[in-house]
Amino acid sequence: MIGVFDSGLGGLTVVRELIQKLSQFKILYFGDTARTPYGTKSAETVTKYAIENTEFLLERGAKIIVVACHTVSSTAIPVLKERFKGIPFFEVVTPSFKKALRLTKKKIIGLIGTRTTVESGIYQRLFAEADPEIKLIANPAPLLVPLIEEGWLNKPETRKIVKKYLIPLKMKGIDTLILGCTHYPLIKKVIADKAGKRIKLVDPSEEVAEEVCHYLEENAELKKELERDGEPEIWVSDLTPNFEKLAALFLKRKVTLHKVSW
Amino acid sequence: MIGVFDSGLGGLTVVRELIQKLSQFKILYFGDTARTPYGTKSAETVTKYAIENTEFLLERGAKIIVVACHTVSSTAIPVLKERFKGIPFFEVVTPSFKKALRLTKKKIIGLIGTRTTVESGIYQRLFAEADPEIKLIANPAPLLVPLIEEGWLNKPETRKIVKKYLIPLKMKGIDTLILGCTHYPLIKKVIADKAGKRIKLVDPSEEVAEEVCHYLEENAELKKELERDGEPEIWVSDLTPNFEKLAALFLKRKVTLHKVSW
Numbered sequence: 001m002i003g004v005f006d007s008g009l010g011g012l013t014v015v016r017e018l019i020q021k022l023s024q025f026k027i028l029y030f031g032d033t034a035r036t037p038y039g040t041k042s043a044e045t046v047t048k049y050a051i052e053n054t055e056f057l058l059e060r061g062a063k064i065i066v067v068a069c070h071t072v073s074s075t076a077i078p079v080l081k082e083r084f085k086g087i088p089f090f091e092v093v094t095p096s097f098k099k100a101l102r103l104t105k106k107k108i109i110g111l112i113g114t115r116t117t118v119e120s121g122i123y124q125r126l127f128a129e130a131d132p133e134i135k136l137i138a139n140p141a142p143l144l145v146p147l148i149e150e151g152w153l154n155k156p157e158t159r160k161i162v163k164k165y166l167i168p169l170k171m172k173g174i175d176t177l178i179l180g181c182t183h184y185p186l187i188k189k190v191i192a193d194k195a196g197k198r199i200k201l202v203d204p205s206e207e208v209a210e211e212v213c214h215y216l217e218e219n220a221e222l223k224k225e226l227e228r229d230g231e232p233e234i235w236v237s238d239l240t241p242n243f244e245k246l247a248a249l250f251l252k253r254k255v256t257l258h259k260v261s262w
Numbered sequence: 263m264i265g266v267f268d269s270g271l272g273g274l275t276v277v278r279e280l281i282q283k284l285s286q287f288k289i290l291y292f293g294d295t296a297r298t299p300y301g302t303k304s305a306e307t308v309t310k311y312a313i314e315n316t317e318f319l320l321e322r323g324a325k326i327i328v329v330a331c332h333t334v335s336s337t338a339i340p341v342l343k344e345r346f347k348g349i350p351f352f353e354v355v356t357p358s359f360k361k362a363l364r365l366t367k368k369k370i371i372g373l374i375g376t377r378t379t380v381e382s383g384i385y386q387r388l389f390a391e392a393d394p395e396i397k398l399i400a401n402p403a404p405l406l407v408p409l410i411e412e413g414w415l416n417k418p419e420t421r422k423i424v425k426k427y428l429i430p431l432k433m434k435g436i437d438t439l440i441l442g443c444t445h446y447p448l449i450k451k452v453i454a455d456k457a458g459k460r461i462k463l464v465d466p467s468e469e470v471a472e473e474v475c476h477y478l479e480e481n482a483e484l485k486k487e488l489e490r491d492g493e494p495e496i497w498v499s500d501l502t503p504n505f506e507k508l509a510a511l512f513l514k515r516k517v518t519l520h521k522v523s524w
Contacts, residue, residue, distance in 0.1 A: 033303070034297070034303060034307050035296070040502070041296060041500050041502065042500050045296050115502075142412055143408055145408075146408040147405065150405055157419060157422060157423055160419060237307075238304050
């Protein structure tokens with residue numbers, strides 16, 4: 001099984017991409033809805049939660065782990081790789097960074113994300129190592145997650161707040177924008193509209209799914225071992241009617257959520 | 263010591279009121295910033311967290327517990343009272359209900375709060391028992407907490423969203439409005455402005471502090487035992503620079519936060 005986890009249900013945008021690209025694999029998802037969101041919390045706390053989530057997925061049979069959360073991808077990957085040696089980990093930062101590097105012409109790249117993601121400085125480091133000429137203009141956009149979770153996907157308030165977050169990035173002349181949170185693909189149209197035609201968007205959900213595909217093509221044995229049809233199995237640490245609505249919104253189809261007992 | 267807890271830092275608005283009214287008492291506060299917010303989570307999960315928070319305060323010497331969180335007050339009080347027999351509990355729902363009952367003339371009362379608070383139905387039950395003629399018009403206002411935590415206390419977006427949440431309440435002719443979340447006192451001016459002069463506001467932080475005062479006046483022995491000067495001691499389950507900024511915003515003065523190690 002392919003294990004996928006996120007702080008909540010936003011990571012289901014990654015599951016949607018994985019299903020489209022890898023329909024012959026069974027996906028096991030864990031959303032930590034009892035402690036969501038992660039993007040406002042410290043790197044230390046986020047790392048602790050990420051370890052627990054990974055343990056849950058491995059115990060239930062996951063053979064590879066996809067970290068479908070930008071905050072965890074920005075802060076906890078070295079610890080996870082050290083702690084769970086031998087397990088292939090995929091995260092959303094590296095493939096998004098690579099895609100932005102390929103897309104930019106002006107070498108001015110924008111980033112929006114949670115506060116913890118932006119303040120982790122991981123994108124700044126990656127771009128500085130790859131090409132010191134690249135300018136990264138980053139702006140935390142902490143209200144987008146609650147707006148999306150409220151289902152306000154195309155309301156005037158959402159459009160206005162997106163516009164506000166993008167102003168400082170557009171003023172610096174970015175030509176590429178990284179959507180640094182797995183929630184954001186749900187308002188990609190609004191973001192594209194406010195960014196304008198000249199700015200290309202990098203969607204982390206698409207990029208990480210692409211990376212998992214490549215990896216499995218190059219690892220035929222693991223691929224064979226993992227291959228098994230079936231509906232994605234979705235586990236959460238807390239269950240409310242609103243979480244069920246959200247899951248359907250993110251996955252674009254009705255799903256059954258299973259609550260972990262603890 | 264007077265123990266106070268909340269899902270995060272919003273409950274510091276209650277601490278501020280307690281300090282004003284009861285400056286001779288030492289206050290011990292716990293904010294569950296590692297699992298905040300509670301208002302989107304299930305009653306079962308909120309109750310579990312509330313038990314753990316109460317245990318923390320009692321272990322550190324609290325003699326009475328003030329639940330400075332509307333979500334916990336709406337869902338977990340019977341379980342807390344049963345589990346911690348003999349400990350006086352104060353919560354924000356009952357005093358807010360009593361105040362609204364005294365204020366209303368038209369018997370049409372409005373309530374805004376988190377989704378879990380509104381959907382708990384506790385205010386509906388209390389008013390129905392007290393006076394079946396009273397109409398309670400409730401509207402969940404889930405975006406106000408993130409807006410306040412972002413420090414957007416008087417931005418046009420906040421004003422617009424407050425207005426949007428109040429429209430259905432005003433259309434039903436409410437004359438009293440319960441601020442059903444300990445975050446809301448921070449945007450009381452915006453709410454008062456959008457509600458208009460004819461609607462009276464009930465501030466749960468003021469009401470619960472008042473109730474604690476009355477109780478201590480009637481319980482002279484406990485009062486004497488509790489009396490001890492000192493700065494409030496503020497504990498959190500997660501610490502980020504943003505939480506420190508928020509704490510200063512809620513308490514209206516600079517404070518030191520202590521992180522629980524776990």
